[in-house]
Amino acid sequence: MERETNQRKQILEVISNCYTHPNIKELSMLVKEKYPSIGQATVYRTVNKLVKDGIVTRIDCSTGTYYDFNSNHYHFRCLHCGKISDIYLSDDVINKILSNVSSNKIIKVNLVLEGICEECSKGDYNGFK
Amino acid sequence: MERETNQRKQILEVISNCYTHPNIKELSMLVKEKYPSIGQATVYRTVNKLVKDGIVTRIDCSTGTYYDFNSNHYHFRCLHCGKISDIYLSDDVINKILSNVSSNKIIKVNLVLEGICEECSKGDYNGFK
DNA sequence: TTGTGTGCAAAGCATTTGCACGGCT
DNA sequence: AGCCGTGCAAATGCTTTGCACACAA
Numbered sequence: 001m002e003r004e005t006n007q008r009k010q011i012l013e014v015i016s017n018c019y020t021h022p023n024i025k026e027l028s029m030l031v032k033e034k035y036p037s038i039g040q041a042t043v044y045r046t047v048n049k050l051v052k053d054g055i056v057t058r059i060d061c062s063t064g065t066y067y068d069f070n071s072n073h074y075h076f077r078c079l080h081c082g083k084i085s086d087i088y089l090s091d092d093v094i095n096k097i098l099s100n101v102s103s104n105k106i107i108k109v110n111l112v113l114e115g116i117c118e119e120c121s122k123g124d125y126n127g128f129k
Numbered sequence: 130m131e132r133e134t135n136q137r138k139q140i141l142e143v144i145s146n147c148y149t150h151p152n153i154k155e156l157s158m159l160v161k162e163k164y165p166s167i168g169q170a171t172v173y174r175t176v177n178k179l180v181k182d183g184i185v186t187r188i189d190c191s192t193g194t195y196y197d198f199n200s201n202h203y204h205f206r207c208l209h210c211g212k213i214s215d216i217y218l219s220d221d222v223i224n225k226i227l228s229n230v231s232s233n234k235i236i237k238v239n240l241v242l243e244g245i246c247e248e249c250s251k252g253d254y255n256g257f258k
Numbered sequence: 259t260t261g262t263g264t265g266c267a268a269a270g271c272a273t274t275t276g277c278a279c280g281g282c283t
Numbered sequence: 284a285g286c287c288g289t290g291c292a293a294a295t296g297c298t299t300t301g302c303a304c305a306c307a308a
Contacts, residue, residue: 060189060191060241061189061239062189062237062239076232093226093229097218097222097226097240100217101242101244102246103205103207103245103250105244107208107243107245108191108243109240110189110191110241110242111226111238112189112239113227113238114236115230115236116234117232118231118232121234
């Protein structure tokens with residue numbers, strides 16, 4: 001099913017080396033920088049496959065979709081600077097959340113908190129991004 | 130700032146009467162059905178304003194963005210039938226989640242669980258939507 | 259050898275925008 | 284009266300797709 005092509009390996013390598021949580025556009029640029037011969041369509045197709053295969057995680061929030069490698073954590077997005085940071089929740093809290101759903105087959109938890117990060121809270125700012 | 134135009138009232142009325150959680154396309158169609166003279170661009174612009182004003186809530190998940198009226202609850206989306214249902218969490222659980230973030234200004238919590246709903250779990254199915 | 263993956267360019271869609279007009283306040 | 288909101292249609296921009304070729308299994 002899933003072939004270990006060079007492009008797949010290289011795109012995965014770029015994602016896993018990402019310090020930030022890129023969206024598809026940023027990811028495309030990073031891939032283009034390091035592996036210029038990889039086409040745009042390949043990035044789109046490959047990332048979707050990696051998500052489907054459970055190797056890469058989607059972060060869906062109000063400003064779009066971001067990607068994360070190997071994530072069993074959650075996210076906070078600053079409405080001012082746009083930075084996305086990781087949040088870790090205990091199994092206890094997660095189980096309490098899951099216990100509120102009658103389905104016994106939860107496959108994914110997309111949790112994104114949005115607000116003003118500590119750094120932005122300190123400085124002056126006017127309005128949100 | 131926000132003018133109480135007929136279009137705004139009518140679009141809000143359509144959203145608030147929605148039994149389901151429509152995406153922008155479904156919402157456009159519902160608006161078109163009931164108020165054919167309202168243009169497509171107006172639906173887009175107005176919904177975005179209603180979200181910005183905190184009157185309508187965005188639900189962001191892997192299949193796109195859905196809208197909800199007056200929501201202080203959370204959501205579950207079935208990967209098989211696509212249905213979105215409401216989840217209610219106690220303040221206790223929410224506070225435990227929030228306590229994991231160093232920011233003291235959380236403005237929004239986007240929480241979407243995905244899995245197979247009870248109804249779909251009962252029946253046979255092959256593959257996800 | 260076979261069929262999936264890839265690159266390119268074009269097609270297909272969803273969303274935004276410019277502009278003139280309408281209607282809140 | 285002034286100005287934001289609206290409708291229309293065009294523009295924009297993101298994502299997908301068709302096709303011929305490449306390459307992993």
